Amino acid sequence: MAHDAGTDTPAATGGEGVRRRDFINIAAVSAAGVGGLAVVYPLVSQMSASADVLAESSTEVDLSQVEPGQAIKAIFRKQPLFVRNLTPAEIAEANKVDVATLRDPQTLAERTKEGHENWLITMGVCTHLGCVPSGVAEGEVKGEFGGYFCPCHGSHYDVAARIRKGPAPKNLVVPDYEFTSDTVVKIG
Amino acid sequence: MIRIFSILIGAFFSLALLLAFGTGAYSYITEPPAKTAEARFHLKPEHLDLPSNGWFGKYDKAQLQRGFKVYSEVCAACHSIKHVAFRDLKALGYNEAQVKTIAAKFTVTAKDPLTGEVKDRPGVPADRFPTVAYAGKGVPPDLSLITKARHGGGGYVHSLLTGYADPATYKNAAGEALPKENQPGDGLYFNPYFANLNLSMPAPITSEGQVTYDDGTKATVEQMSKDVSAFLVWTAEPELEKRHQTGAWWMGFLLFATVLAYMSYRNIWADKKGH
């Protein structure tokens, strides 16, 4: 029984024939491999965010109703977003802090957009374990530094939403955003 | 033993079938079933030539935009397209800003994510077309999937839109007039392309220039019907172009791989005589 095709063909026709046959077999197996990979791609890709989820990946927030000293909550990618209109006193207070003493050193200017220094826009997600800090609405606990306070494990954030006390490692995250006009900001 | 049982069971079912056949045949001969009026007057939808037909079909964006305009100005009063999102309209060639403007014209009832309150707000691109409140007679179906939900697809929509006829003078192919009991009742309209011949929707597209096309195309009844049918094929199968393109590449590759695999198969069997 000649199981391995080609090896026992007469030497006169061997050589080239064997190589050509091996080539075709290898090509066929390779093509099957390529086809298999092509099939895997959509199977992997289907798990990433679908079109309706991506459509909500950017949000527009209207700032016209937010007076200085007030803050609002909005929704960005199904998570809370804090938008705060800082008063000049709060800005001054934030700038007074020696950045070097902070756990996550950042100036207020680094956390706002030029020309819109009074607008502090951060995620409302505590950087410790993901709770939503209080301090947005009138009368909510703002913590020892007048910004936000996370009730879960007692993280205190200052007026620039920087971590000042408690277990959280980082300042509240500033998402990507841009002002599309003076009163509308596009997040994401 | 088993074979005797088997033959008995076979005889049991066979006799029952013979009896059923005999009974059926007897009544078929004595009282031949009369063709219902629906069977005599209902017409199969005409084929509609659309650029999206066929294996390499593609959408004509200008036509889809015209169709969308007809939908918006004529159909949208009663029929929703709730599976379609405003963002999907980009496929018709609208840019981000235009989509935003279109979306904002619609009122969407949605839960405010912060307060949990359900309230009306202008639509945004991420929203789907809202459902349409309809108080009149009949139940206008959602049109998102209509061309996939009817035999004949886009051809059905086109035939229905252009197929309204006067029930008093209508004659079918055999020259018969519509029987009295099939005449449309109050608030019903005769259309031979509709399954039971009479429907609650009056002819929606009736006069030339009912819609003013932005691209200057002459808005004849035929043109508007055709364009809106094309648009509804798109709402049902927004993936069509990608499907055709992917399919063409994939089939090409498969053909190549199959030929290779066949050659490899011939190779492997080359040393076997008689195959």
Next chain:
Amino acid sequence: MSFPWSKEYTPSHPLMVWLDEKLPLPRLVYGAVGGGYEVPRNLNYMWNFGFLAGLCLMIQIVTGVVLAMHYGGDTKVAFDSTEHIMRDVNWGWMLRYGHANGASAFFVVVYAHIFRGFYYGSYKAPREMIWLLGVVIFLLMMATAFMGYVLPWGQMSFWGAQVITGLFSAIPLVGDPLREWLLGGFSPDNATLNRFFSLHFLLPFVILGVVILHVWALHIPGSSNPTGVEVKSESDTVPFFPYFVGKDGWTIGLFMLIYSAFVFFMPNALGHPDNYIPANPMQTPAHIVPEWYFWPFYAILRAFTVDFLIVPAKLMGVLAMFAAILVWFFLPWLDRSPVRSANYRPLYRKFFWVLVLDVAVLAYCGGAPAEEPFVMISQIASLYYFLHFFVIVPVVSSIERPDPLPYSITEAVLGTDESAKLDGNG
């Protein structure tokens, strides 16, 4: 089968030797689909459908598991989540169309596989167990496909569930409570949809399990072949690898071409438009039909239009439909012909082709509306179906004079077999 000349797995690499001692998985593969499995050399293309059926099962499991990541098994969201898959999920349309057309492809392949068995007598000793397991797989497939069709919760989904579960209410005494139990209510609703989703996810893995048994049972006697003559010597067989891997391999390409043509270019050709209308319990579609692969059995169900003796027509139809499949379980004992292949059974061969035509007629009638003349035609066609399996197969196998068989597979392929002369039988 392991023949005396079958090659044994001999690992050479130390790692493979080590693995062979701890977990002889490569040995199993080698003996099952590798160089160690000797297969009759004369298998024709009808023998490719078994491998293709396995491929279809894998396609269905993979696309199905993935679709379940996006589908919602609740009557409020089922239809919309299906549309969400079609419109928003990355490649969702391909996965869903692939799964829907995959079901059809699976049935095409399995029907070919079954009729191969009818023609070549694959069900006969010593392969009865393979056949019995195969019928079990077919029944499980039918249940799985039916429940899968309910999931999009369109009009045909709903009314299919209504009508098919209605079959059970035909059973005397326990029928109505049984149906209520199956549905979890008085008509198909959320409880029904949810349990169908759960079972539709589970059953394919049960099928996979029975498929493993089916293949295991196959490897004991080895494959049958178009002559029906058992393997006699080394020259009758070739090792599965590379010979049948090569042959199955290229037909996979051919299968994928046809299957892909449906998925990409006519994805709804085999479906019914009404299933794109959301389920409406208040309005029955004008013309309820199951998916095409159930049409022959649906025609048998509808053919019984009158009460017979003490059995009401409805029960008759249900009994007949189940009997039409269950009779396959008894086929190995109904057909007593010592000759397997219809190639050498001139009389049986004629009836086989009548059966093929008959099932095609039944399928056509099952898809047509329940009107005359389709009902009368399906009555005649059903009559033949029952006569064929219950009467003709046993009787023909007793009275038929088969044609002479070749001495061996080798002789059938090459015209002569050297070993036949040594045997003195040539």
